[in-house]
Amino acid sequence: MKGLIQWYLVLSFLLLSLNFKVDCSLSSFSSNSSLEVFFISKNNLVGEIPSSICNLMSISILDLSNNKLSGTIPGCLASRGNKLQILNLNNNDFDGPFPKSLQNCHDLQVLNLGNNKINDTFPHWLGTLPPLQVLVLRSNYFHGQISPSEHESHFSALRILDVSHNEFSGFLPTTYFKSFEGMMNLSNVQTKSMEDFNFYYHFSVRVTVKGLDIELERILTLFTTIDMSSNKFQGKIPEIVGDLVSLQVLNFSHNSLTGHIPSSLGNLTALESLDLSTNKLVGQIPMQLIGLIFLEVLNLSQNQLVGLIPQGNQFNTFLNDSYRGNLGLCGFPVSKSCGKDEEQEPPESAFHEEGIYSCPLDWKFVMMGYGCGLVLGLSTGYIMLTIGKPEWLVRMVQRLGYKILRRLKSYN
Template structure:
């Protein structure tokens, strides 16, 4: 017995060591191989979007290596294994810079007939298109159905569906239309319904899904009154009906008491009723969005005790012109974290409340852009947790105060479009990721951005800064994430620092246009694996050749080196850049013959091609023109106004339109033009130019072109201006040109054209200037007339009636021409001086407001809805 008593604890210890101290099992070799194959199917992309969406972002899978056969894949970042058997059970690759293929095409209509036991189906964030197949709505056991962030069209099938188990339905961020079927509102188990960011119309019918916790119908075209059935959804915690045409009364007292998020912004005529005797109207309400609402009565915010987010951007308050009557800051919740009062230009608006520490102890994000401010609001001084601040588009002058420089907690600061004259040359915001000081009156040397390892965006464009671009600015090399560097429209001189290449793996935008920089373009700044999408050196004094290392910029979309002193032959190697959309070489000393393309797909995405005002010779580059696929059917199916942009930055370009030089601060994605003017090209204009049917403008003037005007130009039905002046063209003006209804500017002067000018339509609007210097031309508007039987296209009887009544084609087209010039000029004014809200609503619709909402880091993983990027 004594021996057994001694042996028992030894056996117990052995048992414990065997089961609890032994090493965890390694992952299975086949699963390790599968992970490595999975990794090889993706590529990395350091998108600026990651830095606003994620607390941290880096290439997680870079730790996945097979150098050591015995290496345990369970130790790799993002991989979780079962501790008992070593099986891989979970992958977390969020914010990991992964870029790869996406599913595209329609959802197969017959794929779901044999999946009746399916409970979860998620197609979100792909490129799926076409209609929703009816079979998708016959899965009786489904509990989660999600196909958000795709390109689906058409209506939701309108049928009675017994989805007794469906709890989560998300079809947001597509192009679905029609009315929302009533069955979507009556599913008994439904807890989450998101149909936002589509094109649904009609009324919101009665909602009887009483289990609903989250309801999102935002950014559609719904025009009903505020649905009273929402008052009965007592489990509702999140309600978003923003960006519709809702009207009527909202009784805040009647809303569900569990509501935590209420977003009614950007609607028509919402009025609010509040019983002021109620001490806790919605006791749990944390986020309130009422931006761009026509609020017609007083809201007393002292009854929202737990409010953490308040957005009252662009409020129209009828009973008073003093926004401080609407928002008494002292009465706002002490729990407030996010405050947005932007775009409220009330003259008496003041935020100079006492700057004591107890006002907003938790406030982290403040947006006061376009609020008519003349000074930095004093209450900001006491915000010790401030992280996000936008004071742009105000009238703040003088220096940035020292107390502002001490806000070391900030990661986002936008002070653009003010009248600031000074800032400490050594900025001390060490956690800053986004800094925009553009469009101020800053003078002297370049203020050095903070030595932050997280810097993503830095802009001092449109100031009066001078001196050299000091290499010391590139202590930003510590900022491994820098994606955008904008120093344009200043007076910087000297050379471009070579060490700019230290950002080659991260930098997407390098904009140094409109300065006095000299010397060569350093070839070292373009290294293998760089992420550049925009390179703009326009309007400097740069010399030498275009470095062939530019061919390493495989992601480049915009290359603008116009108006410099570069001297080179045409860089044919640029045709290898398959993403290039804008190529500007104008105003340099490029020369020689443009050789025929040897590539199968030369410049397939090019939309703006400007090589004007150089010394090119030989024939027009026909081999390039036949590959310009993006100029053939570019905007087919495009319905929305979109610009070339990344978050915080819009691409810009200087172009010649209708004989005038315009600086476009934003480039429409449907804008296409070619400009070969002021060179020494000879030979004929190729017929294939008629295939470029998306072109808005063609300028071939001031060359030595011969032959006749191609009849195929009549196929360019989107053309608005055509300049063939100052050449040696002969023959008659093709009658086919009358098919270009939008042509408002035509220059054929100083050629050798003969015959009768076509009559009718827009040709009745052009003046003598369009034809002077062609001694053989006859007909309107010249003094040498054509006989009635000689006119190529006499006006129809309807046109003659219009002319007799004083409303002929001349008046209409002159109006068109003036309208186009006005539109471009107004575009320059809007983007230079500010955005009139009436004009932006007319042009951009809801996208104006939606794009104005900042992209910020989520506080948790429960992000609501999807974001579609233009």
């Protein structure tokens, strides 16, 4: 019986979608309090959300993303007693202030209001919603500082935070970073998708991952990201960010951040993408970042970093673009060489092969000597072989030639 009801709902949504594609409006919607999912994305809907939709008290998923809806977001969507778990209004033309009534949605897990024209300050009161895991406010007109109010919870379950491309200012929110327990330890979280509680709805969110904007069709509970890029943040990057050990993507680019890159970022062992580009960061690149063995994308360009670029592990794979605009950096892969005091010494094992011991030799001259010896030896050997005597000299030259060839191969 339950399966029949679910398929009936699926068919109803298909019919509703066809109807809205023709009408291009929500005005024809008639309320139905029995609906649990209202999913009409990518249908060229225009106009404002009608008040009749607010009668759907039993809705758990409301997805009106990728349309052309406008006006303010109705406060009645978040009336007391509703069961809303996912609200996705991404990529529309909503304006006005942030609907504070959303703090009444005590079951809310996902809130995506990205790519609209909402003009307001950061909704710190959402921190009181214990289940909230995904908060996307990117590409709006949010402004001011991101600072929590006293005596409030601070997003303890949050795993995806995207406030990029706004006008936030002030310092990075250290208090919130200390409270992001969902980004500190995910060892006990089962690997599943956000939408597993509803088999016919697939939630997606657009995030910047590894330098590219991509659409995540199925969000795993193990995916964690912070994107605060393209704002007006200033000050230092807090050391506490290094405690968010489950982070996979961290993006603080295109701000006015100063100070050094915290060495604590070396604790983010799950990190796959780190973007700190286009800031005012100074000092050297911390050697601790070599330990980030899963790091696939690194962008430190357009800062004021100096000194030797670390070598080893993933750092051997990054190209010059990762460091462009830092005139004080030297070493591989940039063209500027470091001074002798800053040059890295070759690994000790390189000096002990074939009985060669560590000594301050210029290996270019050593290799040139080998090359000359090889030419001389082969020439002499050819002459001796041609005249056929003396045999003892022929055998000696052959052994010497083979030995030189083996050593050359070992250094290639």
